[in-house]
Amino acid sequence: MQSTDDSEVDHDVLIIGGGPAGMSAALVAGRASLQAAVVNAEAPRNAVTTASHGFLTRDGAHPMELLEIAKDQLQKYDTVRYIEGKAIEARESGSGFEVELEDGTRLTTNRIVVATGRRNELEQLGLPGIEDVYGNSVYPCPFCDGYEHRNEALAVFGGKGVSEFVPLIRNWSSDIVVFTNGTKLDPSTVSAMNERDVQVVEEEVSQLVSTDGNLQAVELDTGDRVQRESGFVFDDCSVPSSDLPKKLGVETTMNWGMEVYDADEPGRTDVPGVYVVGDARTGFSGLMNAASEGSECVEHIVHEIAQERWQV
Structure with a gap:
Protein backbone atom coordinates (compact mmCIF):
# COMPACT_ATOMS: atom_id res chain seq x y z
CA MET A 1 0.00 0.00 0.00
CA GLU A 121 -26.02 14.56 17.80
CA LEU A 122 -26.93 13.13 21.19
CA GLU A 123 -28.49 16.37 22.40
CA GLN A 124 -31.37 15.69 19.99
CA LEU A 125 -32.49 12.84 22.25
CA GLY A 126 -33.31 15.19 25.12
CA LEU A 127 -31.94 12.75 27.70
CA PRO A 128 -29.63 14.50 30.20
CA GLY A 129 -26.67 12.26 30.95
CA ILE A 130 -26.93 10.27 27.72
CA GLU A 131 -23.38 11.23 26.71
CA ASP A 132 -22.04 9.40 29.80
CA VAL A 133 -23.67 6.07 28.98
CA TYR A 134 -24.00 6.02 25.20
CA GLY A 135 -21.86 3.23 23.82
CA ASN A 136 -21.12 1.89 27.30
CA SER A 137 -24.49 0.71 28.60
CA VAL A 138 -27.07 2.44 26.38
CA TYR A 139 -27.06 1.69 22.67
CA PRO A 140 -29.06 2.09 19.45
CA CYS A 141 -28.71 -1.49 18.15
CA PRO A 142 -29.71 -4.66 20.03
CA PHE A 143 -28.09 -6.88 17.41
CA CYS A 144 -24.78 -5.14 18.12
CA ASP A 145 -24.96 -5.07 21.92
CA GLY A 146 -28.03 -6.93 23.14
CA TYR A 147 -26.28 -10.20 23.93
CA GLU A 148 -23.95 -8.60 26.47
CA HIS A 149 -26.99 -7.25 28.35
CA ARG A 150 -29.34 -10.21 28.04
CA ASN A 151 -31.70 -10.72 30.97
CA GLU A 152 -30.76 -7.36 32.49
CA ALA A 153 -33.17 -4.68 33.65
CA LEU A 154 -33.48 -2.69 30.44
CA ALA A 155 -34.63 0.84 29.72
CA VAL A 156 -36.04 1.56 26.28
CA PHE A 157 -36.16 5.23 25.31
CA GLY A 158 -38.43 6.40 22.53
CA GLY A 159 -41.50 8.29 21.43
CA LYS A 160 -44.43 7.46 19.17
CA GLY A 161 -42.84 4.58 17.31
CA VAL A 162 -41.26 2.87 20.30
CA SER A 163 -43.94 0.18 20.42
CA GLU A 164 -42.44 -1.28 17.22
CA PHE A 165 -39.06 -1.58 18.96
CA VAL A 166 -40.14 -3.19 22.23
CA PRO A 167 -41.06 -6.64 20.84
CA LEU A 168 -37.58 -6.83 19.34
CA ILE A 169 -35.85 -5.82 22.58
CA ARG A 170 -37.89 -8.42 24.44
CA ASN A 171 -35.86 -11.06 22.61
CA TRP A 172 -32.94 -10.23 24.95
CA SER A 173 -34.77 -9.49 28.19
CA SER A 174 -38.32 -9.55 29.53
CA ASP A 175 -37.49 -6.93 32.18
CA ILE A 176 -38.28 -3.77 30.22
CA VAL A 177 -39.40 -0.29 31.17
CA VAL A 178 -40.25 2.11 28.35
CA PHE A 179 -39.48 5.81 28.90
CA THR A 180 -41.25 8.13 26.48
CA ASN A 181 -39.75 11.31 28.02
CA GLY A 182 -43.03 13.22 28.03
CA THR A 183 -44.57 11.76 24.88
CA LYS A 184 -48.08 10.41 25.38
CA LEU A 185 -48.71 7.08 23.71
CA ASP A 186 -52.05 5.77 22.53
CA PRO A 187 -53.81 4.11 25.49
CA SER A 188 -54.26 0.89 23.51
CA THR A 189 -50.49 0.80 22.87
CA VAL A 190 -49.77 1.25 26.55
CA SER A 191 -52.32 -1.42 27.44
CA ALA A 192 -50.78 -3.90 25.00
CA MET A 193 -47.36 -3.41 26.55
CA ASN A 194 -48.68 -3.58 30.11
CA GLU A 195 -50.38 -6.88 29.29
CA ARG A 196 -46.94 -8.23 28.44
CA ASP A 197 -45.42 -6.92 31.69
CA VAL A 198 -43.75 -3.97 30.01
CA GLN A 199 -44.10 -0.84 32.11
CA VAL A 200 -44.54 2.49 30.31
CA VAL A 201 -43.33 5.70 31.97
CA GLU A 202 -44.51 8.86 30.23
CA GLU A 203 -43.02 11.43 32.61
CA GLU A 204 -40.08 13.50 31.40
CA VAL A 205 -36.58 12.23 32.13
CA SER A 206 -34.47 14.62 34.19
CA GLN A 207 -31.27 12.57 34.37
CA LEU A 208 -29.72 9.27 33.43
CA VAL A 209 -27.87 8.26 36.57
CA SER A 210 -24.68 6.33 35.93
CA THR A 211 -21.31 5.30 37.33
CA ASP A 212 -18.31 4.95 35.03
CA GLY A 213 -20.59 4.76 32.00
CA ASN A 214 -22.86 2.12 33.51
CA LEU A 215 -26.53 3.06 33.77
CA GLN A 216 -27.85 2.82 37.33
CA ALA A 217 -31.24 4.48 37.18
CA VAL A 218 -33.51 6.80 35.22
CA GLU A 219 -34.49 9.85 37.23
CA LEU A 220 -37.81 11.50 36.35
CA ASP A 221 -38.87 15.12 36.71
CA THR A 222 -41.11 13.96 39.57
CA GLY A 223 -37.98 13.04 41.52
CA ASP A 224 -38.66 9.32 41.26
CA ARG A 225 -35.90 6.98 40.20
CA VAL A 226 -36.41 3.77 38.25
CA GLN A 227 -33.52 1.34 38.65
CA ARG A 228 -32.16 0.07 35.33
CA GLU A 229 -28.92 -1.65 34.30
CA SER A 230 -28.67 -0.84 30.60
CA GLY A 231 -30.84 0.29 27.73
CA PHE A 232 -31.57 0.99 24.10
CA VAL A 233 -32.58 4.13 22.26
CA PHE A 234 -35.24 3.89 19.56
CA ASP A 235 -35.18 7.47 18.24
CA ASP A 236 -32.36 8.26 15.84
Missing part, protein backbone atom coordinates in the same frame (compact mmCIF):
# COMPACT_ATOMS: atom_id res chain seq x y z
CA GLN A 2 1.46 3.34 -1.01
CA SER A 3 1.75 6.13 1.56
CA THR A 4 2.60 9.46 -0.01
CA ASP A 5 1.75 13.12 0.31
CA ASP A 6 1.76 14.01 -3.40
CA SER A 7 -0.46 17.04 -3.84
CA GLU A 8 -2.06 15.84 -7.06
CA VAL A 9 -2.49 12.22 -8.06
CA ASP A 10 -4.78 10.65 -10.64
CA HIS A 11 -6.91 7.79 -9.34
CA ASP A 12 -9.40 5.43 -10.85
CA VAL A 13 -11.40 5.70 -7.64
CA LEU A 14 -11.12 7.80 -4.51
CA ILE A 15 -12.78 6.38 -1.40
CA ILE A 16 -13.74 8.88 1.27
CA GLY A 17 -14.21 7.21 4.63
CA GLY A 18 -12.42 4.25 6.20
CA GLY A 19 -15.03 2.28 8.09
CA PRO A 20 -16.01 -1.26 7.05
CA ALA A 21 -17.63 0.03 3.85
CA GLY A 22 -14.69 2.19 2.80
CA MET A 23 -11.94 -0.27 3.67
CA SER A 24 -13.80 -3.14 2.01
CA ALA A 25 -14.12 -0.97 -1.09
CA ALA A 26 -10.39 -0.27 -0.97
CA LEU A 27 -9.57 -3.97 -0.67
CA VAL A 28 -11.54 -4.81 -3.81
CA ALA A 29 -9.94 -1.87 -5.63
CA GLY A 30 -6.49 -3.14 -4.68
CA ARG A 31 -7.24 -6.69 -5.79
CA ALA A 32 -8.42 -5.33 -9.14
CA SER A 33 -5.19 -3.25 -9.45
CA LEU A 34 -7.12 0.00 -9.64
CA GLN A 35 -5.27 3.19 -8.80
CA ALA A 36 -7.12 4.03 -5.59
CA ALA A 37 -6.87 6.04 -2.41
CA VAL A 38 -8.72 6.00 0.89
CA VAL A 39 -9.11 9.28 2.75
CA ASN A 40 -10.06 8.61 6.34
CA ALA A 41 -10.48 11.06 9.24
CA GLU A 42 -10.35 8.12 11.69
CA ALA A 43 -13.28 9.42 13.75
CA PRO A 44 -15.96 6.71 13.44
CA ARG A 45 -19.35 7.04 15.10
CA ASN A 46 -18.90 3.71 16.90
CA ALA A 47 -15.56 4.70 18.46
CA VAL A 48 -17.48 5.42 21.70
CA THR A 49 -18.24 1.74 22.19
CA THR A 50 -15.87 -0.69 23.90
CA ALA A 51 -16.34 -3.46 21.32
CA SER A 52 -17.96 -4.25 17.98
CA HIS A 53 -20.05 -7.37 17.68
CA GLY A 54 -21.44 -9.54 14.92
CA PHE A 55 -18.49 -9.13 12.55
CA LEU A 56 -17.42 -12.58 11.41
CA THR A 57 -13.98 -13.62 12.82
CA ARG A 58 -13.71 -10.34 14.74
CA ASP A 59 -16.62 -10.52 17.21
CA GLY A 60 -15.78 -8.31 20.18
CA ALA A 61 -13.00 -6.32 18.53
CA HIS A 62 -12.82 -2.58 19.13
CA PRO A 63 -13.72 -0.52 16.01
CA MET A 64 -10.22 0.96 15.85
CA GLU A 65 -8.72 -2.54 16.01
CA LEU A 66 -10.75 -3.45 12.93
CA LEU A 67 -9.35 -0.38 11.17
CA GLU A 68 -5.77 -1.26 12.03
CA ILE A 69 -6.22 -4.81 10.73
CA ALA A 70 -7.74 -3.47 7.51
CA LYS A 71 -4.90 -0.98 7.06
CA ASP A 72 -2.33 -3.71 7.60
CA GLN A 73 -3.97 -6.00 5.06
CA LEU A 74 -4.01 -3.22 2.45
CA GLN A 75 -0.24 -2.84 2.70
CA LYS A 76 0.50 -5.43 0.02
CA TYR A 77 -1.60 -3.67 -2.64
CA ASP A 78 0.78 -1.13 -4.16
CA THR A 79 -1.94 0.62 -6.18
CA VAL A 80 -3.82 1.68 -3.01
CA ARG A 81 -2.90 4.71 -0.92
CA TYR A 82 -4.18 5.26 2.62
CA ILE A 83 -4.36 8.90 3.65
CA GLU A 84 -5.25 9.91 7.17
CA GLY A 85 -7.09 13.18 6.75
CA LYS A 86 -10.45 14.84 6.21
CA ALA A 87 -11.93 15.64 2.83
CA ILE A 88 -13.60 19.05 3.00
CA GLU A 89 -14.33 19.98 -0.62
CA ALA A 90 -15.25 18.13 -3.78
CA ARG A 91 -15.92 19.47 -7.24
CA GLU A 92 -16.13 18.31 -10.81
CA SER A 93 -12.85 18.83 -12.66
CA GLY A 94 -12.48 18.04 -16.33
CA SER A 95 -13.87 14.57 -16.91
CA GLY A 96 -13.48 13.62 -13.25
CA PHE A 97 -13.38 15.17 -9.78
CA GLU A 98 -11.04 17.07 -7.52
CA VAL A 99 -11.15 16.55 -3.76
CA GLU A 100 -9.49 18.90 -1.31
CA LEU A 101 -8.32 17.76 2.12
CA GLU A 102 -8.21 19.80 5.30
CA ASP A 103 -4.42 20.16 5.02
CA GLY A 104 -4.70 21.60 1.50
CA THR A 105 -3.84 18.40 -0.38
CA ARG A 106 -5.76 18.07 -3.65
CA LEU A 107 -6.55 14.70 -5.20
CA THR A 108 -7.99 14.00 -8.62
CA THR A 109 -10.05 10.96 -9.51
CA ASN A 110 -12.40 9.56 -12.10
CA ARG A 111 -14.85 8.21 -9.51
CA ILE A 112 -15.67 8.94 -5.89
CA VAL A 113 -17.06 6.46 -3.35
CA VAL A 114 -18.41 8.22 -0.26
CA ALA A 115 -18.38 5.95 2.78
CA THR A 116 -18.29 8.57 5.52
CA GLY A 117 -21.15 7.18 7.59
CA ARG A 118 -23.04 9.30 10.07
CA ARG A 119 -22.38 11.22 13.27
CA ASN A 120 -24.50 11.40 16.38
CA CYS A 237 -30.07 11.19 16.56
CA SER A 238 -27.66 10.88 13.65
CA VAL A 239 -26.99 13.01 10.60
CA PRO A 240 -24.72 12.42 7.58
CA SER A 241 -21.07 12.91 8.56
CA SER A 242 -20.18 14.61 5.29
CA ASP A 243 -21.87 17.08 2.98
CA LEU A 244 -19.53 16.29 0.08
CA PRO A 245 -22.21 14.38 -1.86
CA LYS A 246 -24.48 17.44 -1.61
CA LYS A 247 -21.71 19.62 -2.97
CA LEU A 248 -21.48 17.28 -5.94
CA GLY A 249 -25.22 17.45 -6.55
CA VAL A 250 -26.37 14.21 -4.91
CA GLU A 251 -29.93 14.40 -3.61
CA THR A 252 -31.03 13.18 -0.19
CA THR A 253 -34.07 11.14 0.75
CA MET A 254 -35.66 9.88 3.96
CA ASN A 255 -35.23 6.31 5.19
CA TRP A 256 -36.87 5.30 8.48
CA GLY A 257 -36.97 8.95 9.48
CA MET A 258 -33.30 9.55 8.66
CA GLU A 259 -31.92 11.82 5.97
CA VAL A 260 -29.69 9.70 3.72
CA TYR A 261 -28.09 10.12 0.33
CA ASP A 262 -30.14 8.78 -2.54
CA ALA A 263 -28.28 5.87 -4.14
CA ASP A 264 -29.16 2.41 -5.38
CA GLU A 265 -27.81 -0.83 -3.92
CA PRO A 266 -24.46 -0.78 -5.78
CA GLY A 267 -24.17 2.77 -4.47
CA ARG A 268 -24.81 4.63 -7.73
CA THR A 269 -26.23 8.13 -7.41
CA ASP A 270 -27.81 10.30 -10.08
CA VAL A 271 -24.46 12.06 -10.45
CA PRO A 272 -22.30 9.96 -12.81
CA GLY A 273 -19.11 8.84 -11.11
CA VAL A 274 -20.34 9.47 -7.56
CA TYR A 275 -21.26 6.55 -5.32
CA VAL A 276 -22.47 6.39 -1.72
CA VAL A 277 -22.32 3.27 0.47
CA GLY A 278 -22.83 2.20 4.08
CA ASP A 279 -24.63 4.28 6.70
CA ALA A 280 -24.45 7.38 4.49
CA ARG A 281 -26.80 5.58 2.10
CA THR A 282 -28.97 3.49 4.45
CA GLY A 283 -28.89 5.30 7.79
CA PHE A 284 -27.75 2.16 9.53
CA SER A 285 -26.15 -0.79 7.75
CA GLY A 286 -24.31 -2.63 10.52
CA LEU A 287 -20.70 -3.72 10.17
CA MET A 288 -21.20 -6.80 8.00
CA ASN A 289 -23.69 -5.16 5.67
CA ALA A 290 -21.55 -2.04 5.33
CA ALA A 291 -18.52 -4.12 4.38
CA SER A 292 -20.62 -5.97 1.82
CA GLU A 293 -21.89 -2.70 0.34
CA GLY A 294 -18.36 -1.35 -0.09
CA SER A 295 -17.25 -4.54 -1.78
CA GLU A 296 -20.27 -4.66 -4.10
CA CYS A 297 -19.88 -1.01 -5.07
CA VAL A 298 -16.28 -1.31 -6.21
CA GLU A 299 -16.95 -4.63 -7.94
CA HIS A 300 -19.54 -2.69 -9.95
CA ILE A 301 -16.96 0.03 -10.66
CA VAL A 302 -14.40 -2.55 -11.79
CA HIS A 303 -16.98 -3.88 -14.28
CA GLU A 304 -17.59 -0.33 -15.55
CA ILE A 305 -13.89 0.43 -15.96
CA ALA A 306 -13.25 -2.92 -17.66
CA GLN A 307 -15.97 -2.16 -20.21
CA GLU A 308 -14.62 1.34 -20.81
CA ARG A 309 -11.13 -0.02 -21.43
CA TRP A 310 -12.54 -2.73 -23.70
CA GLN A 311 -14.16 -0.08 -25.89
CA VAL A 312 -10.97 1.95 -26.38
Whole structure:
Protein backbone atom coordinates (compact mmCIF):
# COMPACT_ATOMS: atom_id res chain seq x y z
CA MET A 1 0.00 0.00 0.00
CA GLN A 2 1.46 3.34 -1.01
CA SER A 3 1.75 6.13 1.56
CA THR A 4 2.60 9.46 -0.01
CA ASP A 5 1.75 13.12 0.31
CA ASP A 6 1.76 14.01 -3.40
CA SER A 7 -0.46 17.04 -3.84
CA GLU A 8 -2.06 15.84 -7.06
CA VAL A 9 -2.49 12.22 -8.06
CA ASP A 10 -4.78 10.65 -10.64
CA HIS A 11 -6.91 7.79 -9.34
CA ASP A 12 -9.40 5.43 -10.85
CA VAL A 13 -11.40 5.70 -7.64
CA LEU A 14 -11.12 7.80 -4.51
CA ILE A 15 -12.78 6.38 -1.40
CA ILE A 16 -13.74 8.88 1.27
CA GLY A 17 -14.21 7.21 4.63
CA GLY A 18 -12.42 4.25 6.20
CA GLY A 19 -15.03 2.28 8.09
CA PRO A 20 -16.01 -1.26 7.05
CA ALA A 21 -17.63 0.03 3.85
CA GLY A 22 -14.69 2.19 2.80
CA MET A 23 -11.94 -0.27 3.67
CA SER A 24 -13.80 -3.14 2.01
CA ALA A 25 -14.12 -0.97 -1.09
CA ALA A 26 -10.39 -0.27 -0.97
CA LEU A 27 -9.57 -3.97 -0.67
CA VAL A 28 -11.54 -4.81 -3.81
CA ALA A 29 -9.94 -1.87 -5.63
CA GLY A 30 -6.49 -3.14 -4.68
CA ARG A 31 -7.24 -6.69 -5.79
CA ALA A 32 -8.42 -5.33 -9.14
CA SER A 33 -5.19 -3.25 -9.45
CA LEU A 34 -7.12 0.00 -9.64
CA GLN A 35 -5.27 3.19 -8.80
CA ALA A 36 -7.12 4.03 -5.59
CA ALA A 37 -6.87 6.04 -2.41
CA VAL A 38 -8.72 6.00 0.89
CA VAL A 39 -9.11 9.28 2.75
CA ASN A 40 -10.06 8.61 6.34
CA ALA A 41 -10.48 11.06 9.24
CA GLU A 42 -10.35 8.12 11.69
CA ALA A 43 -13.28 9.42 13.75
CA PRO A 44 -15.96 6.71 13.44
CA ARG A 45 -19.35 7.04 15.10
CA ASN A 46 -18.90 3.71 16.90
CA ALA A 47 -15.56 4.70 18.46
CA VAL A 48 -17.48 5.42 21.70
CA THR A 49 -18.24 1.74 22.19
CA THR A 50 -15.87 -0.69 23.90
CA ALA A 51 -16.34 -3.46 21.32
CA SER A 52 -17.96 -4.25 17.98
CA HIS A 53 -20.05 -7.37 17.68
CA GLY A 54 -21.44 -9.54 14.92
CA PHE A 55 -18.49 -9.13 12.55
CA LEU A 56 -17.42 -12.58 11.41
CA THR A 57 -13.98 -13.62 12.82
CA ARG A 58 -13.71 -10.34 14.74
CA ASP A 59 -16.62 -10.52 17.21
CA GLY A 60 -15.78 -8.31 20.18
CA ALA A 61 -13.00 -6.32 18.53
CA HIS A 62 -12.82 -2.58 19.13
CA PRO A 63 -13.72 -0.52 16.01
CA MET A 64 -10.22 0.96 15.85
CA GLU A 65 -8.72 -2.54 16.01
CA LEU A 66 -10.75 -3.45 12.93
CA LEU A 67 -9.35 -0.38 11.17
CA GLU A 68 -5.77 -1.26 12.03
CA ILE A 69 -6.22 -4.81 10.73
CA ALA A 70 -7.74 -3.47 7.51
CA LYS A 71 -4.90 -0.98 7.06
CA ASP A 72 -2.33 -3.71 7.60
CA GLN A 73 -3.97 -6.00 5.06
CA LEU A 74 -4.01 -3.22 2.45
CA GLN A 75 -0.24 -2.84 2.70
CA LYS A 76 0.50 -5.43 0.02
CA TYR A 77 -1.60 -3.67 -2.64
CA ASP A 78 0.78 -1.13 -4.16
CA THR A 79 -1.94 0.62 -6.18
CA VAL A 80 -3.82 1.68 -3.01
CA ARG A 81 -2.90 4.71 -0.92
CA TYR A 82 -4.18 5.26 2.62
CA ILE A 83 -4.36 8.90 3.65
CA GLU A 84 -5.25 9.91 7.17
CA GLY A 85 -7.09 13.18 6.75
CA LYS A 86 -10.45 14.84 6.21
CA ALA A 87 -11.93 15.64 2.83
CA ILE A 88 -13.60 19.05 3.00
CA GLU A 89 -14.33 19.98 -0.62
CA ALA A 90 -15.25 18.13 -3.78
CA ARG A 91 -15.92 19.47 -7.24
CA GLU A 92 -16.13 18.31 -10.81
CA SER A 93 -12.85 18.83 -12.66
CA GLY A 94 -12.48 18.04 -16.33
CA SER A 95 -13.87 14.57 -16.91
CA GLY A 96 -13.48 13.62 -13.25
CA PHE A 97 -13.38 15.17 -9.78
CA GLU A 98 -11.04 17.07 -7.52
CA VAL A 99 -11.15 16.55 -3.76
CA GLU A 100 -9.49 18.90 -1.31
CA LEU A 101 -8.32 17.76 2.12
CA GLU A 102 -8.21 19.80 5.30
CA ASP A 103 -4.42 20.16 5.02
CA GLY A 104 -4.70 21.60 1.50
CA THR A 105 -3.84 18.40 -0.38
CA ARG A 106 -5.76 18.07 -3.65
CA LEU A 107 -6.55 14.70 -5.20
CA THR A 108 -7.99 14.00 -8.62
CA THR A 109 -10.05 10.96 -9.51
CA ASN A 110 -12.40 9.56 -12.10
CA ARG A 111 -14.85 8.21 -9.51
CA ILE A 112 -15.67 8.94 -5.89
CA VAL A 113 -17.06 6.46 -3.35
CA VAL A 114 -18.41 8.22 -0.26
CA ALA A 115 -18.38 5.95 2.78
CA THR A 116 -18.29 8.57 5.52
CA GLY A 117 -21.15 7.18 7.59
CA ARG A 118 -23.04 9.30 10.07
CA ARG A 119 -22.38 11.22 13.27
CA ASN A 120 -24.50 11.40 16.38
CA GLU A 121 -26.02 14.56 17.80
CA LEU A 122 -26.93 13.13 21.19
CA GLU A 123 -28.49 16.37 22.40
CA GLN A 124 -31.37 15.69 19.99
CA LEU A 125 -32.49 12.84 22.25
CA GLY A 126 -33.31 15.19 25.12
CA LEU A 127 -31.94 12.75 27.70
CA PRO A 128 -29.63 14.50 30.20
CA GLY A 129 -26.67 12.26 30.95
CA ILE A 130 -26.93 10.27 27.72
CA GLU A 131 -23.38 11.23 26.71
CA ASP A 132 -22.04 9.40 29.80
CA VAL A 133 -23.67 6.07 28.98
CA TYR A 134 -24.00 6.02 25.20
CA GLY A 135 -21.86 3.23 23.82
CA ASN A 136 -21.12 1.89 27.30
CA SER A 137 -24.49 0.71 28.60
CA VAL A 138 -27.07 2.44 26.38
CA TYR A 139 -27.06 1.69 22.67
CA PRO A 140 -29.06 2.09 19.45
CA CYS A 141 -28.71 -1.49 18.15
CA PRO A 142 -29.71 -4.66 20.03
CA PHE A 143 -28.09 -6.88 17.41
CA CYS A 144 -24.78 -5.14 18.12
CA ASP A 145 -24.96 -5.07 21.92
CA GLY A 146 -28.03 -6.93 23.14
CA TYR A 147 -26.28 -10.20 23.93
CA GLU A 148 -23.95 -8.60 26.47
CA HIS A 149 -26.99 -7.25 28.35
CA ARG A 150 -29.34 -10.21 28.04
CA ASN A 151 -31.70 -10.72 30.97
CA GLU A 152 -30.76 -7.36 32.49
CA ALA A 153 -33.17 -4.68 33.65
CA LEU A 154 -33.48 -2.69 30.44
CA ALA A 155 -34.63 0.84 29.72
CA VAL A 156 -36.04 1.56 26.28
CA PHE A 157 -36.16 5.23 25.31
CA GLY A 158 -38.43 6.40 22.53
CA GLY A 159 -41.50 8.29 21.43
CA LYS A 160 -44.43 7.46 19.17
CA GLY A 161 -42.84 4.58 17.31
CA VAL A 162 -41.26 2.87 20.30
CA SER A 163 -43.94 0.18 20.42
CA GLU A 164 -42.44 -1.28 17.22
CA PHE A 165 -39.06 -1.58 18.96
CA VAL A 166 -40.14 -3.19 22.23
CA PRO A 167 -41.06 -6.64 20.84
CA LEU A 168 -37.58 -6.83 19.34
CA ILE A 169 -35.85 -5.82 22.58
CA ARG A 170 -37.89 -8.42 24.44
CA ASN A 171 -35.86 -11.06 22.61
CA TRP A 172 -32.94 -10.23 24.95
CA SER A 173 -34.77 -9.49 28.19
CA SER A 174 -38.32 -9.55 29.53
CA ASP A 175 -37.49 -6.93 32.18
CA ILE A 176 -38.28 -3.77 30.22
CA VAL A 177 -39.40 -0.29 31.17
CA VAL A 178 -40.25 2.11 28.35
CA PHE A 179 -39.48 5.81 28.90
CA THR A 180 -41.25 8.13 26.48
CA ASN A 181 -39.75 11.31 28.02
CA GLY A 182 -43.03 13.22 28.03
CA THR A 183 -44.57 11.76 24.88
CA LYS A 184 -48.08 10.41 25.38
CA LEU A 185 -48.71 7.08 23.71
CA ASP A 186 -52.05 5.77 22.53
CA PRO A 187 -53.81 4.11 25.49
CA SER A 188 -54.26 0.89 23.51
CA THR A 189 -50.49 0.80 22.87
CA VAL A 190 -49.77 1.25 26.55
CA SER A 191 -52.32 -1.42 27.44
CA ALA A 192 -50.78 -3.90 25.00
CA MET A 193 -47.36 -3.41 26.55
CA ASN A 194 -48.68 -3.58 30.11
CA GLU A 195 -50.38 -6.88 29.29
CA ARG A 196 -46.94 -8.23 28.44
CA ASP A 197 -45.42 -6.92 31.69
CA VAL A 198 -43.75 -3.97 30.01
CA GLN A 199 -44.10 -0.84 32.11
CA VAL A 200 -44.54 2.49 30.31
CA VAL A 201 -43.33 5.70 31.97
CA GLU A 202 -44.51 8.86 30.23
CA GLU A 203 -43.02 11.43 32.61
CA GLU A 204 -40.08 13.50 31.40
CA VAL A 205 -36.58 12.23 32.13
CA SER A 206 -34.47 14.62 34.19
CA GLN A 207 -31.27 12.57 34.37
CA LEU A 208 -29.72 9.27 33.43
CA VAL A 209 -27.87 8.26 36.57
CA SER A 210 -24.68 6.33 35.93
CA THR A 211 -21.31 5.30 37.33
CA ASP A 212 -18.31 4.95 35.03
CA GLY A 213 -20.59 4.76 32.00
CA ASN A 214 -22.86 2.12 33.51
CA LEU A 215 -26.53 3.06 33.77
CA GLN A 216 -27.85 2.82 37.33
CA ALA A 217 -31.24 4.48 37.18
CA VAL A 218 -33.51 6.80 35.22
CA GLU A 219 -34.49 9.85 37.23
CA LEU A 220 -37.81 11.50 36.35
CA ASP A 221 -38.87 15.12 36.71
CA THR A 222 -41.11 13.96 39.57
CA GLY A 223 -37.98 13.04 41.52
CA ASP A 224 -38.66 9.32 41.26
CA ARG A 225 -35.90 6.98 40.20
CA VAL A 226 -36.41 3.77 38.25
CA GLN A 227 -33.52 1.34 38.65
CA ARG A 228 -32.16 0.07 35.33
CA GLU A 229 -28.92 -1.65 34.30
CA SER A 230 -28.67 -0.84 30.60
CA GLY A 231 -30.84 0.29 27.73
CA PHE A 232 -31.57 0.99 24.10
CA VAL A 233 -32.58 4.13 22.26
CA PHE A 234 -35.24 3.89 19.56
CA ASP A 235 -35.18 7.47 18.24
CA ASP A 236 -32.36 8.26 15.84
CA CYS A 237 -30.07 11.19 16.56
CA SER A 238 -27.66 10.88 13.65
CA VAL A 239 -26.99 13.01 10.60
CA PRO A 240 -24.72 12.42 7.58
CA SER A 241 -21.07 12.91 8.56
CA SER A 242 -20.18 14.61 5.29
CA ASP A 243 -21.87 17.08 2.98
CA LEU A 244 -19.53 16.29 0.08
CA PRO A 245 -22.21 14.38 -1.86
CA LYS A 246 -24.48 17.44 -1.61
CA LYS A 247 -21.71 19.62 -2.97
CA LEU A 248 -21.48 17.28 -5.94
CA GLY A 249 -25.22 17.45 -6.55
CA VAL A 250 -26.37 14.21 -4.91
CA GLU A 251 -29.93 14.40 -3.61
CA THR A 252 -31.03 13.18 -0.19
CA THR A 253 -34.07 11.14 0.75
CA MET A 254 -35.66 9.88 3.96
CA ASN A 255 -35.23 6.31 5.19
CA TRP A 256 -36.87 5.30 8.48
CA GLY A 257 -36.97 8.95 9.48
CA MET A 258 -33.30 9.55 8.66
CA GLU A 259 -31.92 11.82 5.97
CA VAL A 260 -29.69 9.70 3.72
CA TYR A 261 -28.09 10.12 0.33
CA ASP A 262 -30.14 8.78 -2.54
CA ALA A 263 -28.28 5.87 -4.14
CA ASP A 264 -29.16 2.41 -5.38
CA GLU A 265 -27.81 -0.83 -3.92
CA PRO A 266 -24.46 -0.78 -5.78
CA GLY A 267 -24.17 2.77 -4.47
CA ARG A 268 -24.81 4.63 -7.73
CA THR A 269 -26.23 8.13 -7.41
CA ASP A 270 -27.81 10.30 -10.08
CA VAL A 271 -24.46 12.06 -10.45
CA PRO A 272 -22.30 9.96 -12.81
CA GLY A 273 -19.11 8.84 -11.11
CA VAL A 274 -20.34 9.47 -7.56
CA TYR A 275 -21.26 6.55 -5.32
CA VAL A 276 -22.47 6.39 -1.72
CA VAL A 277 -22.32 3.27 0.47
CA GLY A 278 -22.83 2.20 4.08
CA ASP A 279 -24.63 4.28 6.70
CA ALA A 280 -24.45 7.38 4.49
CA ARG A 281 -26.80 5.58 2.10
CA THR A 282 -28.97 3.49 4.45
CA GLY A 283 -28.89 5.30 7.79
CA PHE A 284 -27.75 2.16 9.53
CA SER A 285 -26.15 -0.79 7.75
CA GLY A 286 -24.31 -2.63 10.52
CA LEU A 287 -20.70 -3.72 10.17
CA MET A 288 -21.20 -6.80 8.00
CA ASN A 289 -23.69 -5.16 5.67
CA ALA A 290 -21.55 -2.04 5.33
CA ALA A 291 -18.52 -4.12 4.38
CA SER A 292 -20.62 -5.97 1.82
CA GLU A 293 -21.89 -2.70 0.34
CA GLY A 294 -18.36 -1.35 -0.09
CA SER A 295 -17.25 -4.54 -1.78
CA GLU A 296 -20.27 -4.66 -4.10
CA CYS A 297 -19.88 -1.01 -5.07
CA VAL A 298 -16.28 -1.31 -6.21
CA GLU A 299 -16.95 -4.63 -7.94
CA HIS A 300 -19.54 -2.69 -9.95
CA ILE A 301 -16.96 0.03 -10.66
CA VAL A 302 -14.40 -2.55 -11.79
CA HIS A 303 -16.98 -3.88 -14.28
CA GLU A 304 -17.59 -0.33 -15.55
CA ILE A 305 -13.89 0.43 -15.96
CA ALA A 306 -13.25 -2.92 -17.66
CA GLN A 307 -15.97 -2.16 -20.21
CA GLU A 308 -14.62 1.34 -20.81
CA ARG A 309 -11.13 -0.02 -21.43
CA TRP A 310 -12.54 -2.73 -23.70
CA GLN A 311 -14.16 -0.08 -25.89
CA VAL A 312 -10.97 1.95 -26.38
